[in-house]
Amino acid sequence: MTSHMVTVRGTVHIDTEGCKGCELCIPACRPAVLVMSTDVNDTGYRYPELLPGCTGCRACLDVCPDFCFEVFKYEHPVEVQVESAR
Amino acid sequence: MTVEEPAMHPVGDKLPSLLQSGEHDLCPGCGEPVAIRILLETLAELGLSTSTIGVVGIGCYTAFARTLDVDLVQALHGRAPSVATGVKRMQPTKAVFTLQGDGDMVNEGLQEVLHTAARGENVTCVLLNNGVFGETGGHMTATSVLGQRTKTSLDGRDPDYHGYPIVIGDLLAQLDGAAYIARGSVQNAGAVARTKRMMHKAFETQLAGEGFSMIEVLTMCPTGWFVPTAEGPGYMGETLGQVHVMGELKTRRPK
Numbered sequence A: 001m002t003s004h005m006v007t008v009r010g011t012v013h014i015d016t017e018g019c020k021g022c023e024l025c026i027p028a029c030r031p032a033v034l035v036m037s038t039d040v041n042d043t044g045y046r047y048p049e050l051l052p053g054c055t056g057c058r059a060c061l062d063v064c065p066d067f068c069f070e071v072f073k074y075e076h077p078v079e080v081q082v083e084s085a086r
Numbered sequence B: 001m002t003v004e005e006p007a008m009h010p011v012g013d014k015l016p017s018l019l020q021s022g023e024h025d026l027c028p029g030c031g032e033p034v035a036i037r038i039l040l041e042t043l044a045e046l047g048l049s050t051s052t053i054g055v056v057g058i059g060c061y062t063a064f065a066r067t068l069d070v071d072l073v074q075a076l077h078g079r080a081p082s083v084a085t086g087v088k089r090m091q092p093t094k095a096v097f098t099l100q101g102d103g104d105m106v107n108e109g110l111q112e113v114l115h116t117a118a119r120g121e122n123v124t125c126v127l128l129n130n131g132v133f134g135e136t137g138g139h140m141t142a143t144s145v146l147g148q149r150t151k152t153s154l155d156g157r158d159p160d161y162h163g164y165p166i167v168i169g170d171l172l173a174q175l176d177g178a179a180y181i182a183r184g185s186v187q188n189a190g191a192v193a194r195t196k197r198m199m200h201k202a203f204e205t206q207l208a209g210e211g212f213s214m215i216e217v218l219t220m221c222p223t224g225w226f227v228p229t230a231e232g233p234g235y236m237g238e239t240l241g242q243v244h245v246m247g248e249l250k251t252r253r254p255k
Ligand SMILES: Cc1ncc(C[n+]2csc(CCOP(=O)(O)OP(=O)(O)O)c2C)c(N)n1
Pocket: B032, B057, B058, B059, B060, B061, B077, B100, B101, B102, B103, B104, B105, B128, B130, B132, B133, B134, B135, B136, B141
């Protein structure tokens, strides 16, 4: 198993229960660190989950019709070790 | 992933300060709540939170009249610009806006907005243009583009039978009373940022007493367009966005 380092500059808190599964946040995220869940919320919708690598850009918040995001910027970037996909 | 969260500061609140709840019953992937966030953030950023009166038309967005923390008047269908005229003339120190859909503004009440613009009334009209009467089931409106499939044009809008679309922003821009007319969209994060700048300019036009301003925002209606939510923005760019083109159509403000 290989791994690599990812720089994390921010994070998001996601209201997964408020999400209606529209997926508009997915392409909005430049570093592509939002992925749709396989589980569903109480209303039956899949919702986004955050992988390491958020920049705190708030693009997800700006396009979400259901006010699901709260965005934070880290005071200092953090390096995180993640397992490589392949 | 990480064990504990490092020091951080918020760069985006869940709700705009002028919205009391994020819960609403608009469809998944609807563009209207996104446009309403742009409007509310702009009012707060311009210091207008407690000195604004909104006049709301009738459409899916009207549901937000319950949760907006702004003084509001509910107008009859299409009449919001005329009501806003009266509000502004009686309360000239307030920022006065309308919130309307394409069905509301361009079908039901076209003459209201035309005369309000022609008189140069110092109000800001906010148009959410999705090319359908969303709330009543997705029927064709005056802004639906040729070829667009709606509940009442299932084979696409046909000019021989349905006539041609009214490109309202361009029409209003021709009137001398109109000081600022711009068209944005909520197609993606970049478009949201551009539209936010236009929204600022529209209200700044009013605050400077320059005359009528209108900001049109193209919003996704995946339900009325018969497209999956994730395909809404792309569909909008290929259809409505080709006719109702994004940009500043008229301005007396610096670029
Ligand atoms: C005088 C009058 N005629 C018709 C209606 C029915 N009606 C309610 S909402 C609506 C459609 C509004 O469409 P639009 O303004 O485009 O808003 P959207 O729902 O697409 O956001 C209509 C026709 C009404 N409420 N009042």
